[in-house]
């Protein structure tokens with residue numbers, strides 16, 4: 147078959163790309179292929195709201211089913227694309243179907259980084275990325291009493307807190323001294339670890355799993371430092387790896403992700419990439435980056451979709467990164483790297499505050515902790531890119547002297 151636009155992926159970037167295309171081309175045919183069983187849905191709800199009961203499955207879809215018909219999109223669920231032949235502008239799925247495209251969007255996101263431990267392929271070791279993973283875990287909840295989370299990423303700690311709130315015994319194994327080690331300064335990371343412990347989560351820091359064995363419903367794990375763990379399920383979150391395989395095999399430029407310009411175009415003029423999988427010029431920071439986050443995937447997908455349909459929009463959004471651990475809500479923008487100079491300021495100690503990420507006293511990133519509706523303000527600070535003093539930052543945040 148032939149289509150004007152072909153979208154590979156069923157996440158935020160894919161759904162938003164449809165909106166972008168349709169804002170500039172009302173009629174060009176669109177085919178969306180996703181290997182998932184569901185139309186695009188809000189993945190972040192999987193690790194928090196669904197467990198806390200603040201959202202139900204019905205709230206997951208980004209758009210109702212009929213929206214795709216109204217926007218003249220052919221959605222092919224359970225279709226995995228296995229090859230892109232960029233020279234002839236066509237692709238193939240695992241069923242042997244061939245699609246010729248005018249323009250192609252790769253919005254394939256990430257796959258979970260696998261656990262490297264002896265026995266790691268046992269069924270007692272799982273990953274948590276898709277709605278199917280959520281449904282499988284929810285379906286087993288009655289039979290699970292102890293779950294081990296491996297990894298110090300935000301999904302891992304969100305899940306640890308969420309499953310604990312459902313009365314499960316939780317062990318959290320993190321390779322570093324504290325979770326979110328690359329993002330949080332130590333003076334915030336250690337209190338976060340204490341916060342998790344106060345929720346009743348057992349934590350093992352500075353250690354990784356070396357060996358996993360499974361015997362009749364129980365999983366036994368040993369760490370490099372010799373800790374022994376008995377659990378019923380190990381869930382691994384060691385971050386994501388961008389799914390660049392299709393692009394790479396098609397000869398499209400790859401770095402930390404699929405390389406795109408400010409319009410979302412790859413090294414092939416008819417292939418575009420958006421969302422978690424794309425490495426793009428982050429204009430406000432003046433550097434090339436790849437970001438894993440829902441707000442970025444949605445905003446990027448929309449802009450890139452519009453550009454596929456002939457717009458010339460340069461992507462200059464400052465994406466929001468948010469996560470929630472129990473009652474702690476984190477929202478960050480900019481360069482959230484603990485390796486920069488950091489300053490943690492509390493409005494209310496341990497409850498409300500912000501981390502400023504600085505380079506030569508210029509604010510490069512801001513992470514807000516339980517501070518709401520200040521994201522536009524934080525974005526403004528990053529755009530300004532002016533040196534500030536500690537007193538000025540405290541004053542701007544509203545810290546009482």
Ligand SMILES: Cc1cc2nc3c(=O)[nH]c(=O)nc-3n(C[C@H](O)[C@H](O)[C@H](O)COP(=O)(O)OP(=O)(O)OC[C@H]3O[C@@H](n4cnc5c(N)ncnc54)[C@H](O)[C@@H]3O)c2cc1C
Pocket residue numbers: 154155156157158159160179180181182189190191192193225226227228253254255256274275276301389392420421422423437438439440441443466467468469470
């Ligand atoms: C549990 C969880 C919680 C999260 N919570 C937050 C949060 O609180 N805040 C936040 O900012 N971000 C969060 N994220 C990250 C956020 O969900 C992602 O950044 C976002 O989904 C990326 O969107 P995307 O469209 O780029 O990729 P994805 O949403 O990963 O979608 C990629 C799609 O492509 C499909 N696909 C891949 N390869 C193929 C192929 N060859 N053929 C067909 N289909 C293919 C995949 O199956 C998938 O449907 C969370 C992620 C997870 C997993």
